[in-house]
Amino acid sequence: MSLTGKWVVITGASSGFGAAAAAAFARAGCHLLLGARRTDRLAEVAAAAALAAGAPAAHWHPLNVASTPSVEAFAAWIRTLSPRVDVLINNAGGAHGLEPVATGRDEDWEAMVQSNFLGLLRVTRAMLPLLPHHAGASIVNVGSIAGHTAYEGGAAYCGVKAGERLVTQALRLELNGTGIRVGTLDPGMAETEFSLVRFKGDADRAAKVYAGAVPLTGEDVAAAMVWMAAQPPHVCVDEIILKPTDQAAFHKVYRRPA
Numbered sequence: 001m002s003l004t005g006k007w008v009v010i011t012g013a014s015s016g017f018g019a020a021a022a023a024a025f026a027r028a029g030c031h032l033l034l035g036a037r038r039t040d041r042l043a044e045v046a047a048a049a050a051l052a053a054g055a056p057a058a059h060w061h062p063l064n065v066a067s068t069p070s071v072e073a074f075a076a077w078i079r080t081l082s083p084r085v086d087v088l089i090n091n092a093g094g095a096h097g098l099e100p101v102a103t104g105r106d107e108d109w110e111a112m113v114q115s116n117f118l119g120l121l122r123v124t125r126a127m128l129p130l131l132p133h134h135a136g137a138s139i140v141n142v143g144s145i146a147g148h149t150a151y152e153g154g155a156a157y158c159g160v161k162a163g164e165r166l167v168t169q170a171l172r173l174e175l176n177g178t179g180i181r182v183g184t185l186d187p188g189m190a191e192t193e194f195s196l197v198r199f200k201g202d203a204d205r206a207a208k209v210y211a212g213a214v215p216l217t218g219e220d221v222a223a224a225m226v227w228m229a230a231q232p233p234h235v236c237v238d239e240i241i242l243k244p245t246d247q248a249a250f251h252k253v254y255r256r257p258a
């Protein structure tokens with residue numbers, strides 16, 4: 001299905017998968033409605049995406065998915081631009097810390113629940129009235145392989161990503177009969193700011209995550225998002241797991257010698 005002229009909402013669009021998605025959907029001819037907390041970076045992403053598309057197709061607005069008033073203001077702003085949203089990319093989120101439960105910090109856990117889990121629910125609730133029925137609309141939720149397999153230090157992150165999968169499945173049931181598609185896209189190791197955020201700016205530690213391996217890029221993940229949304233209206237991609245070839249499992253990564 002052609003995505004030309006479709007209205008696409010992307011949360012967490014200031015960096016990583018979200019910024020790559022902005023460029024990819026712009027190239028597909030979409031109108032972008034971008035949200036994130038970091039508005040300076042968001043403005044840059046919007047300008048770059050519009051340039052890539054060769055048209056001023058990117059709109060942006062501040063969005064903190066951890067705040068219901070912020071999500072409602074974002075939805076109200078969208079209504080001033082378009083009566084409908086064709087594609088919702090629930091991308092905002094991330095990991096904070098890699099401590100075991102014994103030494104985990106409330107602020108990290110709360111941030112992960114707020115952005116990855118409650119944020120997705122809030123944004124989806126606010127966007128559902130804008131998603132047209134029986135018109136090939138799509139919701140793509142960004143999950144993780146962490147939602148499939150637990151790892152040490154990942155209790156909260158794995159928990160919220162497992163929760164995201166079940167929210168997606170519940171929505172799939174609730175939306176049955178509306179024609180609105182919903183699916184989860186679950187990447188493995190991808191080189192974005194993910195590890196830098198997880199390790200609170202420790203660039204050496206973040207670099208070690210990817211050392212010797214070839215990780216996914218934001219562009220790889222964005223291409224899968226576009227593919228999911230571009231399926232014909234009768235096709236729903238329920239779930240994708242996307243991993244680097246070098247990553248057979250979370251704990252099994254092939255690393256070339258330095």
Ligand code: 8X3
Binds near residue numbers: 187188194
């Ligand atoms: C990020 C992938 O495997 O580091 O969602 O949890 S992982």
